[in-house]
Amino acid sequence: MLDERDRKLLALLQEDAGAPVAALAEKVNLSLSACARRIQRLEESGHIAGRVALLDRDRMGVPTTVFALIKTAHHSDEWIALFSRAIADIPEVVEAHRLTGNYDYILKVVLPRVEHYDVVYKRIVRKVELFDVSASISMEVLKSGTRLPVEHAE
Structure with missing residues (x-):
């Protein structure tokens, strides 16, 4: 406690x-x-999962954020494992979430410029079959961070 x-x-x-x-x-x-x-x-106890250095995205050359919304016709454990392996090898994909609602997955992709998204997209679709992909470019960051609320921890 x-x-x-x-x-x-x-x-x-x-x-x-x-x-x-x-x-x-x-x-x-x-x-x-x-x-x-x-x-x-x-x-x-695992409350501290690790310690990291937060890098400046502009200085690291990846100032652009694209959110890729993905629909798939496949929902088997094997397909999910294949998809997970496909995105694990792509450093520009910094977050991936399975969703409820109209889309199955959302990827947060950081890029040097928006045109580089096509390179990432092709790396994914070469490895796994997708039904539909819709990408949205972040125009402005209103809130970003890694800090979690501590008051709920037990």
Whole structure:
């Protein structure tokens, strides 16, 4: 069971996973060793799945976002596994979700420019049969982030 210090630590680590343990300990009013033990426990329990560096998309040369909405006529476990393997090998596909509603899947694709979407599209359709693909270009990011709400964690 998590307490308020655990939740505060999780929130702080989402802001800066590279923050020194001493600084975190001070912010949650713990000793250095107690804070380090809590962080280790949160990692071991799976609350902290990993620590990453967030890269600047413009500097990385992939400022364009396209959302590809996919319909398929296939819903077998084998097709889903094939589709998952096909998109796993494409670094421009940074997120993929199975949906309810009119479309079966949505892919978030980051690109150097919109014309590069055709390269990604062809890589997918060479590997797996799709019924319909509709792409939408993001015109503006209104909210983006990786931080999760910590108040619901148990």
